[in-house]
Amino acid sequence: MDFNFTEEQGMVRDGLSRLVREQYGFEERRKAIASAAGWRPEVWAQLAELGILGMPFSEADGGFGGGAVDAMVIMEEFGKGLVIEPFLPTVVCAGGFLKHGGTAAQKEEHIGAIVSGSAVFAFAYAEPKGRYDYADLETTAKKDGSGYVLNGHKAVVIGAPWASHLVVTARTGGERRDRSGVSVFVLAKDTPGVTTRDYVTVDGRRASEVFFENAAVGADALIGAEGEGLALIEMVTDEAIAALCAEACGAMKVAHAMTVEYSRQRKQFGVPIGSFQVLQHRMVDMYTAYETAVSLTYLATLRLGSDERTRKQAVSAAKVGVGQSARLIGQEAVQIHGGNGVTDEYAIGHYFKRLTIFDSEFGNVDHHLKRHVALA
């Protein structure tokens, strides 16, 4: 048992921490969100240069030999600065599908482009009526010659406006919600028949509704075996959840620190509000919620390589516990900031917004509590 980070992981943390501190201030972030592009491609290029985008890939696949713990370190730093660039969909999700299910040719084609920063991916799994069930799919992929034809509507595809490529889940057989018959495809976003409606998310990112209308792809677009994609999707989304939890931990850490600092500065009744025990104990509960969230994030991350049941239990435990902590810390941070907490001008509200949306990504607290019960 070992809770230490390696020297390399420490260096990655320091490098990213500096980048976020020096180049990703609140004002720069605000400007990027309001810009036409909605993100900062130059930051993406820097991440590629620093080796961040290649960190979780093996050296054989063209990466730098890191793993889930490296992704955790990276995502935590992104969370501290509310970084919006699509590391999660590109490196963790698409990268995960390629690592675990990709053919040599698919890896060859895509991993190098991810590592160099030239390809950006979005993961189109959610549907308007599917909620958090990855098998509840109305999108279909019909066999057509050697390839497939996709039809359907994918919901809230984070990062899709910036993406060059999509990873898409679709039904190739079976009935709606069947565990079998689910397949995963990788394709260029400019494939004919793919259209998007792009928009801004409440937490400052960009997303799209993605529509497929007889979009034809070749046989080489299929990742993994046809109709047997669900286990792969569960594995990759579990990895994504662990990484998201790390991001939430970073955001919670900063939200808590900002709140404590605010309570030191803000005076009412002639004294700093931080001198009131009623607020002190609430900030202690926030701190405890943060520490337990970190622990569950470690647990989920370190269990990603375990057997399926152990992995799912740990990941669901984390999504429940971190989700509850994120809700508590977000709401309390705003409350203790008083009126300033509900203004757009103060950074704290933006942390609150990110921590709020976190719960709805890849299954909320209720969903994962249910999964945890089912696994007992």
Added chain:
Amino acid sequence: MNLEFTPEEQAFRDEVRTFIAENYPKHLADFGMREDMAREDFVAWHKVLGAKGWSVPAWPVEYGGTGWTPTQRYIWSEENARVNALMPLPFGVSMVGPVIYTFGNEEQKARHLPGIRSGEVWWCQGYSEPGAGSDLASLKTTAVRDGDHYVINGQKTWTTLAQHADWGFFLCRTDPTAKAQEGISFILVDMKTPGVEVKPIKLLDGGYEVNETWLTDVRVPVENLVGVENKGWTYAKFLLAHERSGIAGVARSKRGVEKLREIATHETLDGAPLIKDFDFAKKVSQLEIDLAALEITELRTLAGEQAGKGPGPESSILKIKGTEIQQRLTELTLEAVGTYSAPYMGGVSNDNGSNEHPVGPDYAAHAAATYFNMRKTSIYGGSNEIQRNIITKMILGL
């Protein structure tokens, strides 16, 4: 970073598992703690461990510690929890022992540490007073120097299991003119000294776990002062931090959740096992998730200690979360047994001497008493509100 045991750690686990299976007293197996049990039963396992050299794992090796890594200590508590082993009581091993080897003189170490290790000497804690609970520093018990002796007068309370105690460690005021925290001394008292009187307090569960301890003109030799006169508050705080670090009770709570699941498998609701009821199962899952978070938090703290950081204010988190979980576990167990939570069968401590077989299932007999008893956990060892004050000051810096 990883959670796996090395081959050496797996071998260690096998070794301690075998040792426990072969040496844990058979008549106490899976019995847990009962305040009414005989003194020799309380210390039976402690004495076996003392002989083996395993009674004080966390102590420095030079004082009899085992030199185990945090992971080995974790394995040790897990393996003991598997059989619900009655571990050495904390008053000697986790409280006064570390104070003596850290702040005591050579004579005190030589005189007291062997008895703590072996389980021969039973210690009790004289901290709280009727008027000094959370505000411990307002304590009024006095120790007045008279030649080679201190003369102690006052009243202590909540003295756990003092009915069996040979020795006690007491906080006494030695300088009534100094600021509250600066006039307190840490004094060891032989409980057989004339003037020491222990009176039992009956608790909600019907048991006699704690006592009032009255001290009337108790003459104690000055060599029983630990460390420096009037510096006792420092040692008291040190002790409380040590007390808190073991207080999370993770391994024991994990065993408790297993038992809760067993009970909820036997109990039925609408003709199906209670554990199949989603509303109930959800509460059990939430408890397990919180317990998993606590377990990793404790392991992180232990890893920090190994890296040279003593038990710091982080141990307050373990105290708060650990006791909340222990209480929720007893609460869910009470809910699980349903109507059979009501019959009074003499409580955790059977004060009517009855040996009658309980009505209802065996597992229901102590559910209510245990629930009542465990309300103490968020109150003792520095109440959970005091722990929040400590975190406010030491970690948040407010």
